[in-house]
Amino acid sequence: MALPLEETEPQLRPDAELEQLEIELLLEAVYRRYGFDFREYAQASLKRRLWRRAHAEHVATLSELQARLLHDPQCMERLLLDLSINVTSMFRDPSFYLAFREKIVPMLHTYPFTRIWCAGCSTGEEVYSLAILLEEEELYDRTRIYATDINENVLATARAGIFPLERMQQYTQNYIRGGGKHDFSRYYLSAYDGAQFSRSLVENVVFAQHNLAMDRAFNEFNVILCRNVMIYFDRTLQSRVHELFYESLEQFGMLALGHKESLSFTQYAEKYELLDAAERIYRKIG
Numbered sequence: 271m272a273l274p275l276e277e278t279e280p281q282l283r284p285d286a287e288l289e290q291l292e293i294e295l296l297l298e299a300v301y302r303r304y305g306f307d308f309r310e311y312a313q314a315s316l317k318r319r320l321w322r323r324a325h326a327e328h329v330a331t332l333s334e335l336q337a338r339l340l341h342d343p344q345c346m347e348r349l350l351l352d353l354s355i356n357v358t359s360m361f362r363d364p365s366f367y368l369a370f371r372e373k374i375v376p377m378l379h380t381y382p383f384t385r386i387w388c389a390g391c392s393t394g395e396e397v398y399s400l401a402i403l404l405e406e407e408e409l410y411d412r413t414r415i416y417a418t419d420i421n422e423n424v425l426a427t428a429r430a431g432i433f434p435l436e437r438m439q440q441y442t443q444n445y446i447r448g449g450g451k452h453d454f455s456r457y458y459l460s461a462y463d464g465a466q467f468s469r470s471l472v473e474n475v476v477f478a479q480h481n482l483a484m485d486r487a488f489n490e491f492n493v494i495l496c497r498n499v500m501i502y503f504d505r506t507l508q509s510r511v512h513e514l515f516y517e518s519l520e521q522f523g524m525l526a527l528g529h530k531e532s533l534s535f536t537q538y539a540e541k542y543e544l545l546d547a548a549e550r551i552y553r554k555i556g
């Protein structure tokens with residue numbers, strides 16, 4: 271007996287399924303060729319960004335983009351910039367910095383020396399904000415900040431410490447709302463259209479490339495800040511990064527996440543107490 275047509279002939283894949291296959295192959299290719307692992311990034315924004323890169327490279331399909339990526343490391347650099355969403359600002363979410371002053375600073379004063387990891391620091395605005403806060407709370411001299419990001423380009427900007435002058439008005443307001451104690455302009459010099467932040471703010475900062483999706487723990491910390499980074503990761507990857515943070519935090523160390531991030535769905539939820547629910551500040555107790 272003849273089989274009905276659809277059982278004998280391979281069916282054409284619906285477009286969405288084909289697109290999904292192309293995405294998976296492209297991410298696998300990027301991982302195997304360059305070692306950057308985006309396979310567990312949240313799908314919707316990943317897809318948008320891949321298509322944006324495809325259009326910018328004037329290719330019609332994601333498979334063509336994959337071929338370009340494999341053969342052209344410069345294209346990979348451009349994709350890296352697209353995928354590592356770098357939006358940041360100084361004293362971003364000022365209420366977080368207030369909470370840091372009120373809830374984390376008193377604990378830091380009980381240690382002779384502290385290590386802070388700022389993971390996913392982007393172009394460094396968060397690091398300079400933290401350094402200013404620690405300086406004002408008389409903690410900076412006994413702190414080392416490890417500032418890491420997957421993306422070497424943003425780290426170069428962070429090291430230079432020059433930010434657009436036009437943003438200083440907004441940053442001044444953020445600084446004041448975040449509990450700033452002085453005149454914000456004391457921390458930078460204006461030159462042309464840039465604000466060059468004081469080199470003393472990065473004296474105790476180590477900038478280094480580190481990939482949260484692949485690299486291991488490299489030290490033990492009293493505080494880890496990882497804000498607005500894991501929103502781009504799927505839950506499996508978020509859980510793995512939480513494992514890394516758990517391993518990297520000393521007992522009673524503190525973890526600060528972004529306003530839209532949480533560890534409540536992970537197996538580590540019970541190993542932390544919530545110090546500030548709104549500001550997503552946790553303390554390792556287990």
Ligand SMILES: C[S@@+](CC[C@H](N)C(=O)[O-])C[C@H]1O[C@@H](n2cnc3c(N)ncnc32)[C@H](O)[C@@H]1O
Nearest residue numbers: 354357358390392419420421481482483497498
């Ligand atoms: C939106 S920015 C957040 C910057 C800063 N933490 C803040 O809250 O303003 C996210 C940063 O995470 C970095 N990032 C993305 N994936 C990463 C990974 N796998 N490992 C380390 N950093 C990563 C990006 O390069 C980007 O600079």
